[in-house]
Amino acid sequence: MAANPVPKLSRKDFVADQDVRWCPGCGDYSILANVQRVMPELGVPRENIVFISGIGCSSRFPYYMNTYGFHTIHGRAPAFATGVKAANPDLSVWVVTGDGDGLSIGGNHLLHAIRRNLDVQILLFNNRVYGLTKGQYSPTSELGMQTKSSPHGSIDHPIDPISFALGCGASFVARTIDVDAPHLQQVLRRAHQHKGTSFVEILQNCPVFNDGIFSEVEDRKTRFETALVLEHGKPLTFGSAGQLKGIVLDNGVPKVIDLRDEDDPVERGVVVHDESHQTRSYASALATLKRPDFPVPVGVIREVEKACYEDMLQDQVSHAIETNGPGNLNTLLHSGDTWEVS
């Protein structure tokens, strides 16, 4: 098929004509704006882009994108996306989900979409609370969080989205922050470039029900010491000049060390970030880094090659046609034992 030149598009070409109905100050606004900004850079014709969501605040996302979109049912977006991508592998498919939609009611579908490794992007907006149902604790809420449904404190141990995705065998795992526009855009580009399921956790503020939960990393003034910005081939360092720190692995367990300005971090044993480790152990160790003892890793945590479901499915179809010839209905109906009645 001759490729038609993709007309030059801009951010406004991706803005739908619907009124956006998130609460004022919601982190989703920033994510939407950055997604709309990145879309024209991807070189994908607008008609080939599909946004698919489940239910929840984040899942309103497709209505605001001037692409194809499908707002489905609670938790099932990864399953819908699987059908879309399997049916038409040429489409650029983006799943938008949240911590409740993706990890609670839809945990099973998220697991299986990731392990099948369809070439789709899954953006999980994590605000650690249920927003649309008005403030109950979510599967990523901290133990003890007091909400309307947990007046005595949540007694659910939280799940970490990154560890979950790694456990499912994700071929691409990244984390970014709603208000850090350059970083968010860079991660979205990388997610799109990756062939396979790209799982992106986006830390997102809910100003109504969980305000300030990520303020340390959202605030530029504190981000340099609370976030660990991952870059492939670079040592895991954070903090500012004079107060630089690094992450070392001590018997496989991450530990923070202080660095002097003149130190070579690598010589001091600081781990050099490598996204492409085939084993998950390094990425899993990174995923354990949490505030307040550690900075929060942001960026691409893991990217490895892995065969995609839709390609293997298409290969099976092609191989069957090569081997048997294209299907012939008459031949099928007359296969096996038949007899004539005259």
Added chain:
Amino acid sequence: MITKSILKLDDVAIRFAGDSGDGMQLTGTKFTDETALAGNDLSTYPDFPAEIRAPAGTMAGVSGYQIHFASRDIHTPADRVDLLVAFNPAALRANVEDVRSQGMIIINSDAFTKKSLTRAGYSEDPRVDLATRYNLVEIPLTTLNREALHGLALTQREMDRCKNFFALGLLCWLYGRPMDATERWLSGKFKGDVFEGNLRTLNAGHAFGETTELFPTHYTIPSAKIEAGTYRNITGNIALAWGIVAAGEQMNNPVFLGAYPITPASEVLHEVARHRHFGVKTFQAEDEIAAASATIGAAFAGQLAVTISSGPGFILKQEAIGLGVMVELPLVAINVQRAGPATGSPTKTEQGDLLASIFGRHSQSPVPVLAPSTPGDCFHTVIEAFKMAVEFMTPVIVLSDGYLANSAEPWKIPDVESLGREPVVFATQDGDSKFKPYSRVPETLARPWAIPGTPGLEHRIGGLTKEDVTGNIVYGAENHQHMVDLRAEKIARIANSIPPAEVEGPDTGKLLVIGWGGTRGAIMAAVEECTENGQEVSQVHLRHLNPFPGNIGELLGRFESVLCPELNEGQLAMLLRARYLIDVQSFSKISGQPFKVGEIVDQIQKILNSKD
């Protein structure tokens, strides 16, 4: 050489019964193939336990395969059998009540040990008593089989696994069946001594029949006079699978099948998965919900899409089907109904999901519902469902059942051209006008099928209440009422495009028997029996359960009484009574077993006698 007499019969029913590991289903299937090739009409009824290998020799593990064959047109597997082959005491005990008085029972006498009698629940050996009421033929099947296989490099266990073919050979001799198809099957399936062993014992069984003094007579059943054409055997599940493949071919859009394994529907997934060279894509999902969801995703992306399950799994799909109703995308959802509720009896049949199919989603969520009435009809019903789904842009539910799924009948292979070609047409950009995803075809009220990848038609759909024409999210009261009414009207209008229901028998009169789905054969046989006895009975069998054909109300009103036999507690009867205010009498049976003809005949008699 013993001279044996040959007796001509017009109608025979036999049943093979043994442990679920004894190969009864295989034996029955092979006998069925040979019977079809002999030119008889036939109907089969496999009845097996849900357990893969229940404890050997127990009642729980008994597997049976019944076949009814005749020189005339028949519709059911028969109420009673003329011959039972019982491989062990449990198989005898579980099936003996279904043998007609003075019928023949062949037992494997080697299996009648004290231990196996106890395991079957017999406190004393039943043979003496049975011999007075039946023609009991004792054959040491295990011993004869081992003797036939002497010298082959097979373990005793491997040898014993062949004994079902000894019985098959014997029955082929007894009823004058050929054995060529079985021999062909064996040569394709096995090699070396396993092939040799099965073939040898098949022939040994046949030769045993010829030489033993146990059978002074054997039988011939002339071929049936049926419509000219090329025939094959088909079960409902295979017909569903081929219907799915055929729909893709005829509509020029290979099908996507999303499913999760469940008895008795899995076989459809297995069969469709074999035919990737038709371009079909099968997806074994992580659960029933994902299967339905992925199916709708594929439909959104522009593939003919179908999901299949059985009762408990089907119910899990209902939320997704409700979304399908809301977004008005074409998809087919097949439910091979089984006995419930809950896990129920997975391998047993029932028609319990009619009301759930029509009303089982939350709120007002209208969906067309179709039901095939014979195994072969499953093929045509699926194709009709796909065409309806695309023409009206709606999910369509197809209700098969466990009986249709596994039963076989001779099927006249349709001419592919006669199936009609209706290539799918997608929406394309119309000038510069803004695309309206919920604009409608005036006659059908169908909205356009606009698929991702089409320039200029970018649009969003979803489960939220939307405005007609634009598809914009709107919560207004008037709009909500309008959309509810519109979706109802769209499905109701399908009645204009389906054929009127046809009465078999007198157009008007004392009694109409109305049914739906897999009970057609039993009802038809009962009505025919009563008609032959000079009684005035008519029959209507519904394929379209929602909406009903337009003439149903008027048609029901032409009869003094209406009887509705169903394998549920009267679900169709309830719908007919509510819709048409007619005193439909329900005849309900929910035992996991299909109707016996005699049961329906009795009901017909009861109604007719009350009028005299």
